[in-house]
Amino acid sequence: MKIKNVYALYFSPTSSSKKGALSIAHSLASQWGAKVHEVDITILNKKVQPETFCAEDMVVFGAPVYSGRLYRGAAQRLAEFSAENTPCVVTVTYGNRHYDDALLEMYELAKKQGFVPFAAAALVAQHTFGDIQKGRPNERDLKENREFALGAAKELIAGKKVLEQVPGNTPYKEGGGGGSFIPQTKDTCIACGLCAEVCPQQAVDAENGYAVDASRCISCFACIKYCPVHAKCMETPEYLAFAEKFSKQLAQRRENEYFV
Numbered sequence: 001m002k003i004k005n006v007y008a009l010y011f012s013p014t015s016s017s018k019k020g021a022l023s024i025a026h027s028l029a030s031q032w033g034a035k036v037h038e039v040d041i042t043i044l045n046k047k048v049q050p051e052t053f054c055a056e057d058m059v060v061f062g063a064p065v066y067s068g069r070l071y072r073g074a075a076q077r078l079a080e081f082s083a084e085n086t087p088c089v090v091t092v093t094y095g096n097r098h099y100d101d102a103l104l105e106m107y108e109l110a111k112k113q114g115f116v117p118f119a120a121a122a123l124v125a126q127h128t129f130g131d132i133q134k135g136r137p138n139e140r141d142l143k144e145n146r147e148f149a150l151g152a153a154k155e156l157i158a159g160k161k162v163l164e165q166v167p168g169n170t171p172y173k174e175g176g177g178g179g180s181f182i183p184q185t186k187d188t189c190i191a192c193g194l195c196a197e198v199c200p201q202q203a204v205d206a207e208n209g210y211a212v213d214a215s216r217c218i219s220c221f222a223c224i225k226y227c228p229v230h231a232k233c234m235e236t237p238e239y240l241a242f243a244e245k246f247s248k249q250l251a252q253r254r255e256n257e258y259f260v
């Protein structure tokens with residue numbers, strides 16, 4: 001088989017899913033001397049190319065787990081892509097609690113759109129909330145991803161075509177919506193506009209002191225992560241109490257899981 005282009009196609013507000021998908025895409029591409037491309041579907045209504053893929057392409061999908069499911073907006077955006085027997089790797093990234101039905105959901109969605117999943121991964125990252133597995137995915141995680149990708153490529157070259165199953169249950173559990181923590185904006189804001197730029201939901205109002213529109217916000221915390229002066233924050237007593245308890249509950253390290 002000949003693969004000319006490998007695409008990392010991801011929804012990733014705080015970049016963990018992106019890191020995972022890209023590390024796998026680069027390793028796969030090295031096996032065929034293929035080019036790596038990024039298709040970033042994080043920002044609502046932003047047009048991306050290509051929308052269809054052929055059998056000489058390969059796609060690595062990446063998206064976060066929100067309440068045990070694929071984040072709904074990511075699933076909607078992923079459903080806009082189609083393929084003609086394009087081999088793919090499905091990955092979901094989660095914050096050390098669990099991925100529940102999200103990997104199965106992505107696997108089934110990819111198949112429905114005409115992709116052929118030949119490998120899958122549930123990858124651990126720092127959780128959006130609290131202080132859980134800080135710094136992950138780290139070098140060790142990325143090395144594991146690369147080794148997984150090389151093994152999966154070998155199997156594909158040897159003739160194995162389809163990954164028959166991944167963990168998860170149907171009907172999928174309830175989930176996939178955003179959270180209810182709405183970031184605040186401190187007076188130290190320097191009006192740089194970065195939070196509005198990185199917000200996947202266009203929920204930051206530049207005309208109103210960069211305040212967050214609660215009706216659009218999904219609590220992805222991209223605005224908090226990327227604010228250069230820490231003016232975007234989540235410091236209500238309710239959140240701080242939740243974050244402390246949650247961090248203790250999820251302190252024990254989980255490992256990445258790979259399926260070939």
Ligand SMILES: Cc1cc2nc3c(=O)[nH]c(=O)nc-3n(C[C@H](O)[C@H](O)[C@H](O)COP(=O)(O)O)c2cc1C
Binds near residue numbers: 177
């Ligand atoms: C609203 C919301 C719900 C989440 N639900 C889960 C979950 O069910 N299980 C889990 O382990 N992590 C959960 N997380 C954590 C994210 O999956 C994790 O931080 C992920 O790395 C974020 O991906 P990104 O960096 O690509 O944006 C949730 C995060 C948010 C914002």
Ligand code: SF4
Binds near residue numbers: 213
């Ligand atoms: S405003 Fe809400 S949706 Fe937008 S980046 Fe911040 S947390 Fe995410």
Ligand code: SF4
Binds near residue numbers: 192
């Ligand atoms: S990123 Fe921070 S400093 Fe820049 S506009 Fe947003 S809140 Fe203000």
